[in-house]
Structures are given as structure tokens and as C-alpha cells.
Amino acid sequence: MTDQEAPQLAPEATSSPASTQPRAQRDILGYLVLIAGVGALVCGAVAAVGTGWGFWDYKSGLMGVAGAFLLGIVAILIGLVQELRVRKSNTPPLRARRWIGMLVALVYVGWVGTFLVKALTVPAIHDVSTDLADPPAFQTLQLRADNWDAVPGADDSNMRGLTPEQRWAMVHQKAYGDIRSVRVNEPVPMVIAKAERLAKARGWDVATSLPEEGRLEATETSAFFRFKDDVILRVRPSDTGEGSIVDMRSVSRVGQSDLGMNAKRVRSFLADLTGTVTAAQ
Template identity: 50%
Template sequence: MNEQKQDDVPDTAATKGVSAAKTGRFASLRNDPKGWLVAILGIGAPIAFLIASVGSGVGLWGWQAGLGAVPIILLVAIITLLIAIVGVILDRRKGRKTRWPLLGLGTIVTVGFIGIFMNSAISIATLPAIHDITTDLADTPEFIALTLRADNWDNIPGADDSEMRGMNPRQRWATVHQDAYPDIRSVRIDQPAPAVIEKAKRLAEDRGWEIVSVDAAAGHLEATATTSLFRFKDDVVIRARAAENGAASIIDMRSVSRVGVHDLGANAKRVRQFLSDLSGTTTAASQ
């Protein structure tokens, strides 16, 4: 009888322990709501960005929806940083001790996340909204196996610029391209054109590009590069023309984004890096 009564008595020590743990967690939230808010929002912003980009890349939603979420996520990160800064200022003015563990964590993550987008913001502000980059503006390498996007010459900047009045979209593109990327030029390599194309094929494969077409004898290669997060696809064509009776080659390259208006300088960066690796020491060809 006594044993039965003893079994019916609740384990008050264990119950108190659980209650104390719950009370401790709620007390921590009550005592440091600012820290929790900054930590949750600060860590949540990059997670939301990864979800938006990866979801777009695997086809859960369109790339427009994925990109459209980025400004909102970035705004949340900026607001989070402002909350942290204002919170610290108010603590100092009121003579309160700032609780740093959660606040510091959230602030560091937020600053790092915003910093990642600084290069993109600078690119948007300083580079023209074009997505087709080539080393030869007068005689651009043409796609044969791949198809140039139908809207490639739509939305070219400069339509309202008095200095470009009367120019068609392709002429405006060439003008703003030359102003923004004067260093993107044909290069000369002291190797026959077929050998250069074979080397270009190996470099493209090393980069994980999809080789669509390659004709070493004709000095022509086409491939598709895919970005890491949003899985954007950019089409690339490389042209090698014989020089000095075939002992050397003049190499031209073109990189075009399949979607979007502003490439944030990504295609120019791809052309620079690829030609640098292809030639070892890149030498600009005489124009």
C-alpha cells in the first residue's frame, strides 16, 4: 500500500528541473529581447537568401522570384544592423550594460552578409546594364550551335542619351561596352589555332562548363557556363584565327547571359580570367 502511494507521488524534483529550464529560457528572452531579435534576423537573412537562390536554381520557382526576394532580404539585414546600432547607443545613453553574446553574433553575421552585396551594389552603380561581352566589337564571334537570346538587343542603355541619338541598339551596346570595358580585347597567342582551341576545351572542362560544340580545325568552340547558386546559364563562344602563316593565333571570345539585363560584370570577369589562363601571359592583339 505504501509502495503504491509512493509510485503515485509525482517526481517533484524532475518537474521543478524542467520548469526551471523553461523559465530560464523565457527569462533569457525577456531579459535580452534585442539580442534575440538581432540574432534571429541576422542569421535568418543569409538563410533566406540561400533558400531563394537555391530554390530558383533547382526550379522550385522562377529566377525572377528568386532575384525579387533579394532586395527584401537585404533590406531586412540593413534594418537588423540599424536595430543593433541603435540598441547599443541607447544602452550607453541610459547607462545599461549591453548584452553582447546574441547581439554580437547577429551583428557580425549581418555585417558579413551585407558586405557580400557591396561588390554587386558597386557594379550596378558603375557598370552599364549590358549582358553581352566580347573582345571584338566590330566583328563579334557568332554562335552556331547555340542560339543568341531573342531579346539580346532590347533594353540597351543610352536610348535617351543625346550623345547616342540616332544610334541603333547594337551601336549603343558597342559604345557603352567600349567605355566600360576598354581592356576586353582580342589576344595573340604563339600557337596554331587548332592547338589553342584544344587547350580552350580543356580549360572549359576544368571550369565545369558544358561543351556544346568544338571544331579545332575551324578554330571554333561553344560552351555553356552555369553559376553556382541561382544556376544562371551564360553562353560562351571562342574563335581562333590563324596569324603569321599559322604559327600564331588571334583569339576572340564572347560571353552572353541567357537571362537578365545587368550581368554585374560577370561576363567581363569570365572573359578576362579565361583568356589569361588560355594564353598564360595575355598579350593584346594589335587592332
């Protein structure tokens, strides 16, 4: 056998086993990022929906959302580290699954992050009223038993000696000074009737509507956690007899901070009710 007839060693035979291994099999971190990213979104959704369905209490649900938030951050960090590492590789693994996992995780982390930012910018109260001196009192619905527990300011030297209600009024005034009683140029029964229509249009459960008494009480339920916030509208004739003075109060049934939702609800509802909101004198 001549040298020309001798079998030639194929170039592939000199390659290392790792280089011949399919890229998909070597992309373990890519699969990990994909699983973690999608898992964060799924776990967060299950935690929220499960709370709404009554499978566990809201505190456990919030812990589940927080845990999923951390899992999403881990997925993003691993994905970024892997991206930096594979850029130096001659045969980088496929990026699709890694980027999908990072994108899903980023969407979830960003969504939860907006609530975390909101929690840092609003006071830790859950009771909002247009009248701080004489908040509308629930009669059909019941004010939560722990409504005045854990009101901020107990350790504040500027609030020393104040009752929880007084501390609440100070914190409320500083954060939501724009929320005040409003005047409507309509008689009390017409205002309550309009308020009832608006409440039902928003999907609220109206507990009572008494035009002759100038009182409406209703409950709004959130979409995922099924949190319930109770609302009362108090409408009284103005001192001059022309038009009505409207006061509104919105209280969350659970939790210490409402993330600003009650204030948002009061502003929005009164804007729809009055058209142009004017502070009552």
C-alpha cells in the first residue's frame, strides 16, 4: 500500500469530544434561564390567583409573589453572565432560549417592581377620606377592626402624644392634600343616584344606596388577589341650600399600605361624579 493509498485521518477525528457535542446539549445554563424566567412568571401568577381563590391567605400570596420576583432577578443575572461568557467562545450555544427566559423574567420583575417603587413613594396607610375631621362612617359595611393599628408616626417625635387617628390625619394631609370635599350643583338624591350608576358601571358591589339619606356604600374587588376595598359616599345639602357637598371614603380590608390605590379611586370616582371637581368651601 502506497502512501497515497493510506487512509487519511479525517480532521473531525482530531477534534475534542466537547467540540462535537451538539450545542443544545451544552446550553445547560440557557435551559436554566428559560425555566427560571418562565417559572417566575408562573409562580407569581399562581400566588396571586391562588390568594383570590382562597387557597391561602394574602400574606402567603405576597410571599409567593416576592419569591417569584427574586427568582426572576436570578434568571436575569444568570442570563447576563452567560451572555458575557459565551461571547468569548468559538462555538457559542444558541441564544434563543436564554433571551426568552430573560425577557419573560424582565417583564415580571418590571411589573412587580412598579408596586415596590409605589410602596416607597406613598404612606403606609389604607384609609383615605375627603373629610379628615369627620370621615364618613360605614353603617351597612363594617370598618375593619384593626383600622387604627400600626398607623405610621408612633415613633416620630413630631407626633408624640397624638392618637392613631390624629397621626393618620397628619400623614394623610401631607400625602393627599388634594383630596377634599367637593361641591355638586345637584340635589342630594340625584347625586346618590348618579353615584350608584357609576359604581355599578365600575363593577362595584353596591351594599346600600339611600338617596333620601345621602349615603351609598359599595365594595370594589381587585382582579388577581381579589382584595376588597370598601367605599362610602356621604352627600349632604350645602349650607346655602344650593347643591350638595360630597364626601367619600375608601378603606382596604387587609394590609397596612394600599400602595396609593384608595387615593386613586377617590380621585377618579369624584372626577367622574362631578365632571369638574371644585373644592367645597
